[in-house]
Amino acid sequence: MNQATLDATIHLPVGSPPLACVDIGGTKVAISMADHRGISGKVSEPTAKEGNNDALAQQIIRMIGESCALAGIPLSSVGSVGVSSCGPFVLNDGLVELAAPNICGGLAGKARGLPNDWMSALLEAPLRAAFKNVRVENDGVGALEAERRWGALQGLRNCAYVTWSTGIGMGLCVDGHILRGKNGNAGHGGHIFVSDNDEALCGCGLVGDVEALVAGNAIARRFAAQGYADASALFTAARAGDARAIEIIDALCHVMGRALFNITALMDLQRIALGGSVFWHNQDYLLPRLQAFMHGKLPALTNGLEIVPAGLGERVGDFAALALVMR
Amino acid sequence: MNQATLDATIHLPVGSPPLACVDIGGTKVAISMADHRGISGKVSEPTAKEGNNDALAQQIIRMIGESCALAGIPLSSVGSVGVSSCGPFVLNDGLVELAAPNICGGLAGKARGLPNDWMSALLEAPLRAAFKNVRVENDGVGALEAERRWGALQGLRNCAYVTWSTGIGMGLCVDGHILRGKNGNAGHGGHIFVSDNDEALCGCGLVGDVEALVAGNAIARRFAAQGYADASALFTAARAGDARAIEIIDALCHVMGRALFNITALMDLQRIALGGSVFWHNQDYLLPRLQAFMHGKLPALTNGLEIVPAGLGERVGDFAALALVMR
Numbered sequence: 001m002n003q004a005t006l007d008a009t010i011h012l013p014v015g016s017p018p019l020a021c022v023d024i025g026g027t028k029v030a031i032s033m034a035d036h037r038g039i040s041g042k043v044s045e046p047t048a049k050e051g052n053n054d055a056l057a058q059q060i061i062r063m064i065g066e067s068c069a070l071a072g073i074p075l076s077s078v079g080s081v082g083v084s085s086c087g088p089f090v091l092n093d094g095l096v097e098l099a100a101p102n103i104c105g106g107l108a109g110k111a112r113g114l115p116n117d118w119m120s121a122l123l124e125a126p127l128r129a130a131f132k133n134v135r136v137e138n139d140g141v142g143a144l145e146a147e148r149r150w151g152a153l154q155g156l157r158n159c160a161y162v163t164w165s166t167g168i169g170m171g172l173c174v175d176g177h178i179l180r181g182k183n184g185n186a187g188h189g190g191h192i193f194v195s196d197n198d199e200a201l202c203g204c205g206l207v208g209d210v211e212a213l214v215a216g217n218a219i220a221r222r223f224a225a226q227g228y229a230d231a232s233a234l235f236t237a238a239r240a241g242d243a244r245a246i247e248i249i250d251a252l253c254h255v256m257g258r259a260l261f262n263i264t265a266l267m268d269l270q271r272i273a274l275g276g277s278v279f280w281h282n283q284d285y286l287l288p289r290l291q292a293f294m295h296g297k298l299p300a301l302t303n304g305l306e307i308v309p310a311g312l313g314e315r316v317g318d319f320a321a322l323a324l325v326m327r
Numbered sequence: 328m329n330q331a332t333l334d335a336t337i338h339l340p341v342g343s344p345p346l347a348c349v350d351i352g353g354t355k356v357a358i359s360m361a362d363h364r365g366i367s368g369k370v371s372e373p374t375a376k377e378g379n380n381d382a383l384a385q386q387i388i389r390m391i392g393e394s395c396a397l398a399g400i401p402l403s404s405v406g407s408v409g410v411s412s413c414g415p416f417v418l419n420d421g422l423v424e425l426a427a428p429n430i431c432g433g434l435a436g437k438a439r440g441l442p443n444d445w446m447s448a449l450l451e452a453p454l455r456a457a458f459k460n461v462r463v464e465n466d467g468v469g470a471l472e473a474e475r476r477w478g479a480l481q482g483l484r485n486c487a488y489v490t491w492s493t494g495i496g497m498g499l500c501v502d503g504h505i506l507r508g509k510n511g512n513a514g515h516g517g518h519i520f521v522s523d524n525d526e527a528l529c530g531c532g533l534v535g536d537v538e539a540l541v542a543g544n545a546i547a548r549r550f551a552a553q554g555y556a557d558a559s560a561l562f563t564a565a566r567a568g569d570a571r572a573i574e575i576i577d578a579l580c581h582v583m584g585r586a587l588f589n590i591t592a593l594m595d596l597q598r599i600a601l602g603g604s605v606f607w608h609n610q611d612y613l614l615p616r617l618q619a620f621m622h623g624k625l626p627a628l629t630n631g632l633e634i635v636p637a638g639l640g641e642r643v644g645d646f647a648a649l650a651l652v653m654r
Contacts (some may be wrong), residue, residue, distance in 0.1 A: 088628060175508070182484075182596065183627070185595040185627060187593065187595065188595070192521075192588070194521060197523070205625070230628050261520065269509020270509045298415070299426075
């Protein structure tokens with residue numbers, strides 16, 4: 001779907017209440033409003049990490065007001081708030097709080113230099129005190145719902161969205177059911193182990209999980225000393241025929257291929273849609289390698305499996321929160 | 328639950344039609360009948376692997392008749408047939424056929440010496456022609472349903488049953504939904520990759536997957552030359568203080584621990600029940616090691632996770648088929 005078609009599709013019916021779309025990352029919070037005219041009022045700020053552990057929730061409530069003002073929408077008319085957030089989550093009285101090590105200083109230890117000692121950041125409780133309808137999901141679930149509604153996973157009951165970006169995340173759907181798990185943390189597939197490589201420390205504290213080995217920030221961390229400052233530099237070198245860069249990317253594809261194979265063996269999927277900046281900017285290079293990795297492995301499970309680029313491309317994240325609350 | 332309590336529990340109500348319980352393994356087929364008196368009429372034979380590719384289905388139909396005769400139940404009174412089978416499955420017109428490399432000679436190649444060239448073994452279609460109500464699931468699903476109904480997973484919405492036996496299999500439940508996948512093959516967690524060890528070939532053709540490294544048949548294959556003829560010999564040596572045996576088992580626990588961690592990260596589980604002969608006979612040795620492996624890894628996902636022995640113990644398999652069809 002091209003962008004014009006996409007934007008034309010994603011309009012609420014005239015007369016339905018506007019929706020607030022909240023995207024929480026470890027670095028920034030982005031909020032926009034959706035109504036019958038489309039999506040507007042986008043505001044973005046660095047993720048709040050100072051003060052009490054309700055600072056992030058209060059930031060979001062304030063920014064929703066600012067987004068409404070920018071979009072010319074009365075705050076009181078907001079129908080639902082969809083929140084697509086980085087995780088992991090913990091539940092407190094059934095309400096989501098964030099236990100993300102890149103936000104909560106109390107979890108990460110002093111090494112990260114976070115300016116707080118939070119063990120979790122409040123999220124759902126303050127939002128529910130301010131708004132009537134709130135749905136919070138991890139960003140893998142949000143992206144999956146967006147891809148199932150408007151992207152490459154439409155009409156599929158057994159599918160996954162996998163982001164290969166600064167981090168690695170997944171949204172998983174089996175038998176038409178989107179997986180959430182006991183605290184809404186299903187899909188933390190960046191943190192599975194697929195190899196014995198123990199040279200890489202993940203932001204979550206694990207050593208050698210998939211994210212530690214292949215995520216965008218891991219590429220920079222692991223290979224800068226070899227002359228590849230970041231993923232972009234690495235792929236540029238590989239395209240120019242640099243044998244060492246090609247070898248490194250083959251190893252990255254081996255790790256990511258195993259992660260994709262593992263979710264296929266566990267969930268018997270039909271299609272996996274890939275997005276995220278590392279994948280998106282290098283899909284011509286990566287897609288055939290990932291498909292080749294899968295080919296012929298345990299045919300009863302991989303026959304008929306498709307690995308495709310995300311239908312929403314780089315805009316998956318923009319529509320994740322909306323997909324959570326749009327009927 | 329002790330065996331007497333269990334047997335007392337698993338009686339159909341008086342007047343409800345008897346159920347045929349079919350357990351298909353790569354080596355043998357076992358069939359019994361359940362009615363208001365309990366379970367009876369057990370018959371068992373080597374799995375049919377000669378003749379046309381409906382030989383297994385015809386064997387099952389014949390054996391159901393024999394089981395009925397033994398149990399004193401008229402064949403015509405059989406209400407439903409539950410089939411818990413080894414996999415993987417393929418679907419043909421929506422009906423399950425087996426594509427198991429230890430049954431189908433056409434899949435396995437000549438190396439296995441199977442006396443047939445089947446690419447798949449018919450299963451659901453012939454059974455549906457003979458019986459009105461048939462439910463076929465992979466044996467991981469069957470065992471999971473038995474553990475959720477009568478065993479250690481009662482009342483849980485996010486849980487898994489993992490068998491550590493001759494092979495490795497799983498049944499997975501997320502948000503109260505039992506995962507099946509596009510062909511009913513969800514839970515093939517024995518075939519995920521968690522390490523780089525490439526010295527072990529799996530029966531499925533993969534090299535270095537979990538089953539190739541730690542399953543009962545893998546232990547015999549990998550370590551016989553070191554003086555440990557099978558899992559039993561290995562654990563006996565470890566209990567006697569044999570340093571090499573202890574080291575081998577630690578490595579096995581590292582692989583299985585990673586498999587358990589991976590499904591937890593992907594599905595945010597509350598409890599994993601372990602069964603299977605390798606685990607069951609050595610649970611005092613294995614359970615604390617597996618629990619220790621998990622401890623402290625990505626706490627938002629592993630906090631509150633329990634790893635426990637199967638409530639049905641060695642009898643999980645006996646009740647798997649029944650759990651599929653008993654209301």
